Amino acid sequence: MSDKLIINVALTGMVPTREQTPHVPLTPAEIAEEARRCRDAGAGIVHLHARDAEGRPTYRRSVYREILRAVRAKCPDIVLCASASGRIFTSFEERSEVLELTDPAPEMASLTLGSLNFANEPSVNSPKMIRDLALKMQERGIVPEWECFELGMIEYSHYLIRHGLLRPPHYCNILLGSLGTLSATPHNLSSAVAALPPGVTWAAAGVGRHQFAANSMAIAMGGHVRVGLEDNLWYDDARTRLASNAEFVERVVQIGRASGREPATPGEARRIIGLTTPSPAPSFCPETNLRRRAGAADGACLTPAESPPPAPSAHRRGTPRRSH
Numbered sequence: 001m002s003d004k005l006i007i008n009v010a011l012t013g014m015v016p017t018r019e020q021t022p023h024v025p026l027t028p029a030e031i032a033e034e035a036r037r038c039r040d041a042g043a044g045i046v047h048l049h050a051r052d053a054e055g056r057p058t059y060r061r062s063v064y065r066e067i068l069r070a071v072r073a074k075c076p077d078i079v080l081c082a083s084a085s086g087r088i089f090t091s092f093e094e095r096s097e098v099l100e101l102t103d104p105a106p107e108m109a110s111l112t113l114g115s116l117n118f119a120n121e122p123s124v125n126s127p128k129m130i131r132d133l134a135l136k137m138q139e140r141g142i143v144p145e146w147e148c149f150e151l152g153m154i155e156y157s158h159y160l161i162r163h164g165l166l167r168p169p170h171y172c173n174i175l176l177g178s179l180g181t182l183s184a185t186p187h188n189l190s191s192a193v194a195a196l197p198p199g200v201t202w203a204a205a206g207v208g209r210h211q212f213a214a215n216s217m218a219i220a221m222g223g224h225v226r227v228g229l230e231d232n233l234w235y236d237d238a239r240t241r242l243a244s245n246a247e248f249v250e251r252v253v254q255i256g257r258a259s260g261r262e263p264a265t266p267g268e269a270r271r272i273i274g275l276t277t278p279s280p281a282p283s284f285c286p287e288t289n290l291r292r293r294a295g296a297a298d299g300a301c302l303t304p305a306e307s308p309p310p311a312p313s314a315h316r317r318g319t320p321r322r323s324h
Helices: 028-041 061-074 092-100 127-140 151-162 186-195 208-221 245-258 266-273
Strands: 007-010 045-048 079-082 108-112 143-148 170-176 200-206 224-227
Touching: 007 028, 007 245, 028 045, 028 061, 028 245, 045 061, 061 079, 061 092, 079 266, 092 127, 108 127, 127 143, 127 151, 143 151, 151 170, 151 186, 170 186, 170 208, 186 208, 200 208, 208 224, 208 245, 224 245
Parallel strands: 007 045, 007 224, 045 079, 079 108, 108 143, 143 170, 170 200, 200 224
Antiparallel strands: none
């Protein structure tokens, strides 16, 4: 097997706290530095959640803007994927606020294709919410990162495609092992992959202690992986050692190489999925948050009157190959 392996790293999530692990990045600067470490270790996609100044989850566009800019500055080529999760925030306005960003814009955004129960709370995704978010992503040129916890969610993707709500390129995270949803077994992952529509690039993630098993199965089956502290805090099944995001990336790189699969660079990940290459990250002045003058030797900043409005992002709509 020689196919490249896309590694999608979910750095922060909504649940982990600094009290639970010292390794979870919370501030924009911490998230950006963690993204750089994971990029250097072999990650091609970074899945981003935002936290406020107190470390609590937030949907605010202003915080996401800081995060995306900081990550793009540290990792000019990594694929930016933002969360539009309904686990805490329930209104369309809250969940879609991050989709309005343009400088830089998220290239991908999460779209859970149904409702489910986590261990302690529900994540409600009504048909109307799924439709509205999907249409908003189409409008903004953002590729949905499907999150599927059940076979019914995968079956629903066929309906959404037939009605034009999901358009290529298609990328799906199959999440296994969350209490009350598909358990992390070879049978369940094989069934989920078999149920996918044609032309979907897929990855598998495992929640908690199931992360290693789900990643290993996906690599062996020719799929891709999602890792990170959003899904699991512990490096070992016995919970004796807290992990870092970069350590999780390094581990799946080793598994992939043992299976003859090198990690995909961000550019290779884009080609596999069907994304376009983003524009280079602009440099910003910390005092005004405006762009620096291009090519200015002294790094002079634009004034508010000189600063042009950001241009909307665009993504090529191609048909990606399917992993086998």
